[in-house]
Amino acid sequence: MEAAAPQFTGMLFDAAAALAEYVGAADGLIAALPAKPERNTAQQELAEDVHHACRSARRRFLGLHTDAVYNHLTACRTRRLRLPELVQAGADQFPGLLPSRVQLDAESGQPQAHKEGHEIDQGIFCGAVLRSPEAGGHLIDTMLMPTPRSLALLDAFRATGTLELDSVLLELRGQAAHITFRNSHCLNAEDNVLIADMETAVDVALLDDRVRVGVLRGGTVDHPRYRDKRVFSAGINLKDLRNGAISFVGFLLGRELGYIHKLSRGLLTDPDAAAWSDRTVHKPWIGAVDTFAIGGGMQLLLVLDRVIAESSAYFSLPAAEEGIVPGLGNLRLPRLAGARLSRQVILGGRRIHATDPEARFVCDEVVDAAELDDAVDRAIAELAAPAVAANRRMLALAEEPLDLYRQYLAEFSVVQVARTYSEDVLAKVERRWQASQARG
Structure with a gap:
C-alpha cells in the first residue's frame, strides 16, 4: 500500500479520523480489484498487502486507545453491550x-475461502478489549448476564417445564434440567444456531429456582452409521465452516464468553453486588456421553462437575489436524490431565476411549449403555445437595481465575479467527466438503 501509515496522537478522535481516512483509501483499492475468487496472483498479493497494512494500523490505534474506545461505546462502562452489539x-x-455491516452483508452466504477476512479485524478489536483488565473485565461480566431471549422465554418454561428450540430441547424432570442437543442431521455438531440455543437453555436452567442440577446429553442422530443412536457431539460443523457460516462473534468467541463460561462460572444476575456469591447463580452440571465427544463436545466436558460415559464412547480434540485451536481446551485440559497427555491429545490427535486408564482425567464414571440413565439419576441426587453449588463456585474461582481466563481469551480471539482464514484450514475443509459431495 503506497499511502503513508497514519501517525496516531494521544487524542482519540484525531487518531480515529486518521484511521478512518487511511482505511477508507485502502477499501477503495480493494474495491477496484476483482472479487477474491477471480483475482490473479499479483492482485491477491496486493489485497493481502493492503489488509496487512490496515491491520497494523488498527493494532497501533488500539495500542493507544482501547480503553478510550470501549469507554466511549459503553458510556464509561455504564452501558452493557453484548459482544455483537459492541x-x-x-x-x-x-x-x-471494524468491518461495516455493508461489508459483512456483502460476504454473507459466501464460502469462507471467498471472503476478505473482515472477521480477522473483529478478532484484533476483541483481543485488544480483552487484554485490558478494565474493558475486558466489563465485557466478560456483560456476557455472563442472561440474554434478552432467555428472559423472554423464562416464564413459558416455568409454566410448562419444557422449552423447544431449533437445535436444543430443555426439560425439567424433578430437580434437574435436561438439555438435549438435537442437531441430528450433523451428529449434533455445533453451528451458529446451536450456540445461540445452548446459551438460551443454560440461562433458563440457571434462572429457574426449581432446577438444582443441569444435565447435558446428545440426542439421536440421522447419520447412517449411527442412525437412531445418541451422540454427544461431533464438535464444530466443518461443512458450515467451509461455507462461511461459522461466525467469529456468534460462535468462535461468543460460545466461550457465553454459554460455556456460564456453565463454568455461573450466571451473573446482580452485577452491582460486592461478593461474587451474591452476584451469580451457580448450579452443578452433568455430562452424559453417548458414542463420542469430539472437539467442542470434549471441550464442554472440561467445565462440567460430573461426566458419565458409556463404555464404548471416546473423546478427542482433533483441532490440530483440522488446523484450528480447540477453544479453551489448551487452558483447561492440562489442569485436569497434565501437560504430557494434553500434548498427545491436542498436538498429536490422540483419541481417549472411555475404557482407557487415561479416561479418568476426562470422565468420572464409565458404565454400560443400558446403565447410563440410572447413573445420571444417581449423580443428580448427589449433586443436588445444598452445599454443592457453593463449593463448585469456589472451585471455579481457584481453578481458573478471571484474569487468567481473560488473558487466554485475548490471544485466542486473534489466533482462532486467523486460523479459520488460513490456507491450510481452507484447503482441508474444502477437501472434506468435496469428498462429502462425491458420496452424495
Whole structure:
C-alpha cells in the first residue's frame, strides 16, 4: 500500500479520523480489484498487502486507545453491550476500526475461502478489549448476564417445564434440567444456531429456582452409521465452516464468553453486588456421553462437575489436524490431565476411549449403555445437595481465575479467527466438503 501509515496522537478522535481516512483509501483499492475468487496472483498479493497494512494500523490505534474506545461505546462502562452489539457499535462510531455491516452483508452466504477476512479485524478489536483488565473485565461480566431471549422465554418454561428450540430441547424432570442437543442431521455438531440455543437453555436452567442440577446429553442422530443412536457431539460443523457460516462473534468467541463460561462460572444476575456469591447463580452440571465427544463436545466436558460415559464412547480434540485451536481446551485440559497427555491429545490427535486408564482425567464414571440413565439419576441426587453449588463456585474461582481466563481469551480471539482464514484450514475443509459431495 503506497499511502503513508497514519501517525496516531494521544487524542482519540484525531487518531480515529486518521484511521478512518487511511482505511477508507485502502477499501477503495480493494474495491477496484476483482472479487477474491477471480483475482490473479499479483492482485491477491496486493489485497493481502493492503489488509496487512490496515491491520497494523488498527493494532497501533488500539495500542493507544482501547480503553478510550470501549469507554466511549459503553458510556464509561455504564452501558452493557453484548459482544455483537459492541462490535456493531464500534463499526458505526469508529469507521475503519471494524468491518461495516455493508461489508459483512456483502460476504454473507459466501464460502469462507471467498471472503476478505473482515472477521480477522473483529478478532484484533476483541483481543485488544480483552487484554485490558478494565474493558475486558466489563465485557466478560456483560456476557455472563442472561440474554434478552432467555428472559423472554423464562416464564413459558416455568409454566410448562419444557422449552423447544431449533437445535436444543430443555426439560425439567424433578430437580434437574435436561438439555438435549438435537442437531441430528450433523451428529449434533455445533453451528451458529446451536450456540445461540445452548446459551438460551443454560440461562433458563440457571434462572429457574426449581432446577438444582443441569444435565447435558446428545440426542439421536440421522447419520447412517449411527442412525437412531445418541451422540454427544461431533464438535464444530466443518461443512458450515467451509461455507462461511461459522461466525467469529456468534460462535468462535461468543460460545466461550457465553454459554460455556456460564456453565463454568455461573450466571451473573446482580452485577452491582460486592461478593461474587451474591452476584451469580451457580448450579452443578452433568455430562452424559453417548458414542463420542469430539472437539467442542470434549471441550464442554472440561467445565462440567460430573461426566458419565458409556463404555464404548471416546473423546478427542482433533483441532490440530483440522488446523484450528480447540477453544479453551489448551487452558483447561492440562489442569485436569497434565501437560504430557494434553500434548498427545491436542498436538498429536490422540483419541481417549472411555475404557482407557487415561479416561479418568476426562470422565468420572464409565458404565454400560443400558446403565447410563440410572447413573445420571444417581449423580443428580448427589449433586443436588445444598452445599454443592457453593463449593463448585469456589472451585471455579481457584481453578481458573478471571484474569487468567481473560488473558487466554485475548490471544485466542486473534489466533482462532486467523486460523479459520488460513490456507491450510481452507484447503482441508474444502477437501472434506468435496469428498462429502462425491458420496452424495
